[in-house]
Amino acid sequence: MIAGIFAAGAENLEVLFNLFLIIFFAKLLAEIFERLKQPAVVGEILAGVIFGPSLLGLISSSEIVKVAAEVGVIFLLFTVGLETNPSAVLRVGRKAIIVAILGVVVPFVAGYALMKVYDGSSAEAMFLGAAMVATSVGITARVLSNLGLLDAPTAKIILAAAVIDDILGLLILTVVSSVTVGGVDYGKLFFTASLAIGFTLFVVFIGAPFVTKISPKIERLKIGNSFFIFGLLLCLGLSVASAYIGVAAIIGAFLAGMALAEGAEEQPEMIKQTNGITEFLVPIFLVNIGMALDVSVFKDYSTVLLAVVVTVIAMLTKIFGCGIGALDLGWRRAGQVGIGMMPRGEVGIVVAQIGLGLAVIDNKIFGVVLFMAVMTTLAAPPLIKWIFSQEEALFKTIDTEDAGGIVVNQEDWSRLG
Amino acid sequence: MIAGIFAAGAENLEVLFNLFLIIFFAKLLAEIFERLKQPAVVGEILAGVIFGPSLLGLISSSEIVKVAAEVGVIFLLFTVGLETNPSAVLRVGRKAIIVAILGVVVPFVAGYALMKVYDGSSAEAMFLGAAMVATSVGITARVLSNLGLLDAPTAKIILAAAVIDDILGLLILTVVSSVTVGGVDYGKLFFTASLAIGFTLFVVFIGAPFVTKISPKIERLKIGNSFFIFGLLLCLGLSVASAYIGVAAIIGAFLAGMALAEGAEEQPEMIKQTNGITEFLVPIFLVNIGMALDVSVFKDYSTVLLAVVVTVIAMLTKIFGCGIGALDLGWRRAGQVGIGMMPRGEVGIVVAQIGLGLAVIDNKIFGVVLFMAVMTTLAAPPLIKWIFSQEEALFKTIDTEDAGGIVVNQEDWSRLG
Numbered sequence: 127m128i129a130g131i132f133a134a135g136a137e138n139l140e141v142l143f144n145l146f147l148i149i150f151f152a153k154l155l156a157e158i159f160e161r162l163k164q165p166a167v168v169g170e171i172l173a174g175v176i177f178g179p180s181l182l183g184l185i186s187s188s189e190i191v192k193v194a195a196e197v198g199v200i201f202l203l204f205t206v207g208l209e210t211n212p213s214a215v216l217r218v219g220r221k222a223i224i225v226a227i228l229g230v231v232v233p234f235v236a237g238y239a240l241m242k243v244y245d246g247s248s249a250e251a252m253f254l255g256a257a258m259v260a261t262s263v264g265i266t267a268r269v270l271s272n273l274g275l276l277d278a279p280t281a282k283i284i285l286a287a288a289v290i291d292d293i294l295g296l297l298i299l300t301v302v303s304s305v306t307v308g309g310v311d312y313g314k315l316f317f318t319a320s321l322a323i324g325f326t327l328f329v330v331f332i333g334a335p336f337v338t339k340i341s342p343k344i345e346r347l348k349i350g351n352s353f354f355i356f357g358l359l360l361c362l363g364l365s366v367a368s369a370y371i372g373v374a375a376i377i378g379a380f381l382a383g384m385a386l387a388e389g390a391e392e393q394p395e396m397i398k399q400t401n402g403i404t405e406f407l408v409p410i411f412l413v414n415i416g417m418a419l420d421v422s423v424f425k426d427y428s429t430v431l432l433a434v435v436v437t438v439i440a441m442l443t444k445i446f447g448c449g450i451g452a453l454d455l456g457w458r459r460a461g462q463v464g465i466g467m468m469p470r471g472e473v474g475i476v477v478a479q480i481g482l483g484l485a486v487i488d489n490k491i492f493g494v495v496l497f498m499a500v501m502t503t504l505a506a507p508p509l510i511k512w513i514f515s516q517e518e519a520l521f522k523t524i525d526t527e528d529a530g531g532i533v534v535n536q537e538d539w540s541r542l543g
Numbered sequence: 544m545i546a547g548i549f550a551a552g553a554e555n556l557e558v559l560f561n562l563f564l565i566i567f568f569a570k571l572l573a574e575i576f577e578r579l580k581q582p583a584v585v586g587e588i589l590a591g592v593i594f595g596p597s598l599l600g601l602i603s604s605s606e607i608v609k610v611a612a613e614v615g616v617i618f619l620l621f622t623v624g625l626e627t628n629p630s631a632v633l634r635v636g637r638k639a640i641i642v643a644i645l646g647v648v649v650p651f652v653a654g655y656a657l658m659k660v661y662d663g664s665s666a667e668a669m670f671l672g673a674a675m676v677a678t679s680v681g682i683t684a685r686v687l688s689n690l691g692l693l694d695a696p697t698a699k700i701i702l703a704a705a706v707i708d709d710i711l712g713l714l715i716l717t718v719v720s721s722v723t724v725g726g727v728d729y730g731k732l733f734f735t736a737s738l739a740i741g742f743t744l745f746v747v748f749i750g751a752p753f754v755t756k757i758s759p760k761i762e763r764l765k766i767g768n769s770f771f772i773f774g775l776l777l778c779l780g781l782s783v784a785s786a787y788i789g790v791a792a793i794i795g796a797f798l799a800g801m802a803l804a805e806g807a808e809e810q811p812e813m814i815k816q817t818n819g820i821t822e823f824l825v826p827i828f829l830v831n832i833g834m835a836l837d838v839s840v841f842k843d844y845s846t847v848l849l850a851v852v853v854t855v856i857a858m859l860t861k862i863f864g865c866g867i868g869a870l871d872l873g874w875r876r877a878g879q880v881g882i883g884m885m886p887r888g889e890v891g892i893v894v895a896q897i898g899l900g901l902a903v904i905d906n907k908i909f910g911v912v913l914f915m916a917v918m919t920t921l922a923a924p925p926l927i928k929w930i931f932s933q934e935e936a937l938f939k940t941i942d943t944e945d946a947g948g949i950v951v952n953q954e955d956w957s958r959l960g
Binding site for chain 1: 689
């Protein structure tokens with residue numbers, strides 16, 4: 127029967143329809159939020175909560191959606207890297223390291239203590255602490271980019287600290303996983319740490335100048351769009367490499383972008399092509415975060431209370447932890463750094479998934495961590511917008527067309543800054 | 544243990560590494576082929592055969608790869624549609640219909656007769672015939688685009704005929720599936736046919752002018768890159784709609800592009816962003832075709848002979864069937880049309896998969912159809928390049944930079960043509 131034909135294509139049809147609806151609802155709520163003068167990114171995450179399996183059930187997550195979301199956040203960090211000149215990061219390097227370390231230690235200790243107070247096991251306590259550590263630089267980067275603030279002085283510190291943060295967070299996760307399963311393998315831990323740090327330094331000090339040097343040769347290749355293809359391969363390649371040595375894939379993507387930043391300045395075509403992939407996949411990444419929140423676990427009153435407490439502590443410890451590290455820049459800028467480091471987003475969710483997989487935490491704590499990750503992410507954009515509002519007012523002439531997307535008009539900034 | 548961490552990310556790591564290798568090998572062979580003055584598209588398909596599971600086994604297909612390939616060919620046809628002004632297609636409409644009908648009838652009858660001579664069942668014979676019917680316009684479009692020939696007079700006929708061809712092919716597949724499983728449902732068949740034709744006419748005559756009319760309103764939306772987002776949604780939406788009513792998704796994508804063609808002329812940004820997605824996903828589509836060829840079924844001498852005979856007949860019937868329909872344009876142009884309609888690519892493979900799923904054909908015939916689909920696809924680019932070579936020589940000043948990608952410099956053409 128005719129069903130035979132549809133059966134063969136039906137699976138793909140469903141996949142395509144789901145992708146269509148995800149992007150459609152994301153952009154519908156983005157447009158509504160923009161008109162309410164709220165960050166579009168919040169609308170896109172809320173689209174996942176409202177239209178996802180938790181409430182209306184019109185869209186759903188799947189293996190395909192997850193991979194598209196992961197590739198989306200990889201390209202988002204790649205784009206952010208493309209606009210981050212290594213020398214600018216190096217200038218804020220020392221400050222970023224202090225911010226990152228305080229932003230890891232304070233939330234971890236607070237999360238551990240909180241869970242102990244709630245009569246959790248040491249293993250649970252360590253996992254909650256670990257989930258509160260990692261910063262979701264993707265969300266902050268998207269909001270700063272939409273506001274046209276990627277070149278603000280504190281933005282550089284936030285992005286650099288978030289990268290260091292992710293490396294430290296992954297190391298803590300390594301320790302916690304080892305302890306809860308059977309004891310720390312210090313040799314392996316030291317090895318992973320050395321690899322991660324060595325990899326980052328290698329890309330910044332050797333990779334970036336090398337790429338800048340060979341850029342003219344890449345342009346002479348016979349294949350079309352060779353510089354874009356090279357960037358694509360470098361982005362995917364370094365993502366895989368960093369995931370392989372135990373650092374998050376997005377770190378590799380960010381480093382790949384940074385290595386290409388100088389060469390890309392003369393490649394507006396390549397920036398726009400990358401932007402096309404980002405605009406296609408980032409809504410899927412944002413909606414997928416929203417879909418991860420299972421609203422039903424919060425029927426239990428005690429879970430709601432714990433979730434709220436954990437969320438508040440997660441926010442305060444990052445704001446104060448990171449803020450203290452940047453206090454010599456003045457209160458307002460310290461606040462910018464603290465709030466910019468607040469969203470946990472997909473990194474907290476990944477930690478929670480690993481904890482659940484190891485049977486260290488149960489569904490309740492999993493729900494609490496998801497709630498914390500989503501709420502810190504939802505709360506961040508309006509707070510970022512608010513604390514950066516004076517900064518924004520200083521640069522009224524910025525091209526608002528471009529600020530809507532991920533490409534920020536850097537010329538306006540350098541002219542004004 | 545640390546394995547716990549990798550386990551959670553390991554699956555995605557493998558997926559990413561596979562995607563990286565697919566694009567890397569595709570572009571490596573594309574570069575080699577370009578330097579040998581051969582079409583890059585052949586190199587990219589061969590990368591799938593050589594590095595795929597059939598031979599070296601360094602890359603593999605998967606659900607993710609298949610969806611990426613499908614989305615890739617959807618965006619490829621969307622891009623082709625973006626460069627196809629509806630009025631230009633309407634001008635060649637009557638000719639295209641004749642070419643399409645002859646290009647469907649002649650291969651189907653030949654395929655059926657051939658299988659009967661080989662003592663196949665009626666069901667097998669009908670499936671082989673159906674697999675020889677559909678044209679893979681994606682391959683031809685890519686080659687013509689790379690050569691900067693999308694605006695050649697016969698290119699329009701080929702693209703329009705291939706669209707009609709696909710609709711007719713899908714209808715034949717519907718009949719064949721019905722007959723082999725239990726009897727034709729003429730009511731359903733008529734319904735599908737009417738829907739498919741109505742859908743196409745609706746998009747061309749009502750959708751396209753409507754989109755052109757509302758384009759200025761879309762640009763005024765608050766979200767960033769609104770025209771690109773609109774195009775993205777229209778492309779995915781019409782793909783889903785056409786797949787839903789029983790026509791291939793790529794037809795919907797092509798129609799979406801055509802509806803936007805006029806509005807997109809003032810949106811160079813949007814063209815480049817779409818190009819980014821195409822450049823990312825089309826290599827995956829091409830490599831995936833190459834990976835579908837299982838070399839091991841050809842250890843049996845009789846299978847090889849059958850495969851070669853089927854391939855030769857598949858080529859000749861399209862060349863002569865479609866060529867006769869365009870004979871009044873002169874021998875050379877009739878040859879261009881016939882050869883342009885030759886590649887079966889993914890459409891033939893889809894037919895074979897459905898036949899295997901219905902248990903109508905066995906692994907041997909499946910292998911033969913795959914061989915035919917891949918070989919007609921491999922043979923087409925050099926033949927297209929050869930038969931269009933005089934056409935190409937007429938336009939020496941074409942911007943070769945742009946011809947390397949999918950975006951063809953139309954200004955050069957209109958100035959010269």
